[in-house]
Amino acid sequence: MNAVGYYPGCSQSGSAREYDLSIRALAGAMQIDLKEIPDWVCCGASSAHAINQAAAFALAADSLIKARRAGMDCVLAPCAMCYSRLATAVHSAKNNPAMAQATTKALSSQEDLDLRSLRVINVLTWLESLPSEDLAKRIVHPLNGLKVACYYGCLLVRPPQVTGARNAEAPRNMEGLVRRLGAEPVRWSMATECCGACFSLSCKPVVLRQGRQIFEAARSSGADVIVLACPMCHSNLDMRQAEFAAGAKPIPVLYLTQLIGLAIGMSADALRFSSHFVPVEPVLTAAPPGGSHEG
């Protein structure tokens, strides 16, 4: 069994619980051992780096030090925000070693802990790293004919200096994964536009404006579903959809791992579709779990 370090992040035990459950279930099905970092702390999200750079590095470094101590050399951070903060901390450790060493020493009283060789990965990188035949042989409900708008948002790809994205302006790796499920990614223009992120609470007009633009582009591309890999993007596009797209036919918003779960035969209950604001039934109709499917 393969093992990978796991940094769940705060929202995975609250507003994004269904994301956490789908990742753990998928890992279980693929016989991958997710080892949660002991006593991980909040990554600091948008707020720490906005107002206190030292706190931003220290919060991220604290969890990375704990991962190192637990013998991990690769950490999966499914939330795009957490991923960005942890990967940025490793990037800073490489580019600003004096600052990083001073903080690491103050946090751990262990001088030999080096964060530079730690690899932080997001869900896309993790899924791409799995042998394609392992996934292929588990697909019991191919999502044939399902039109999918792959939405990356910001931090899975930007800035490429931190993410290592090969094509930050027009990434295609999520499309590749979606195709492997039998679904059909649409061509659309808003895949890497910002959803407004944490302004959902502090400056809602931003989220309504960005959400409306993303929604309208997905709608005009003919997408049946928007698929993404970030709790913040999910809450902005799912929870607020009734506000920014009132009167329009809604588009369900799924985590990529939920879409894969559907294809490998997980039930709607196990995937917690009942927690979504926008009903997921249209996707289930296109690819009924447990039902027969031609293709």
Place this chain on the structure above:
Amino acid sequence: MSVAHPTSSPTTLADLVAQSTGTCVLNCYQCGRCAAGCPQNVPGFMDISPTRIMHLLQLEDTFSNDPPRAAEYARQALTSSTCWLCAGCQACTTRCPQGVDIAGVMDVLRQQALALGLAAADRRSEDIQKFHATFLAAALKHGRIHELDLVLRYKLASGHWLEDATVGWQMLRRGKLSLSRPATVDTSKIQAALRQMGAGPDGGIEEAKT
């Protein structure tokens, strides 16, 4: 041509940017790509475009031998709502042909603005400042964020009690807001490390101690 910025003994905002991001705003030639791709550089949101902010930092650096004039350029950049309305989407940093970390410039401006008491005081900027301070204080105090607690604390700070009451109720009903607080993780080492490093401006550390 691009130049490396000296980082020893910072005196200007450009120096602080170099120290923090390793990039030099003097390399900006005002092409406007940052402003063009910025989702927040639209009427009614940012008051100064990101490109203009880069120019203000260049002017402050250029006229550093004329302190009153330099200070005026710095004041314009620091009191602008632009850094607060920046969503940190990183489009500008990704696209800058001169390799300037523009999103990193916004981090420096926010922190300097708070440290110098110059942060923009319009309603939106103030709400965003309160949100960040509330969030960071909670992270440093408890180690993990309890979303419901964060929302209530932010509402207490901002006074926006009625906004999203319906959405909040639906989140609770759908099991998207946990009523119970997650496990608290000891953050005393992080707080001690920040004090040891003299980490300012205060980003909620004082509040976190209470």
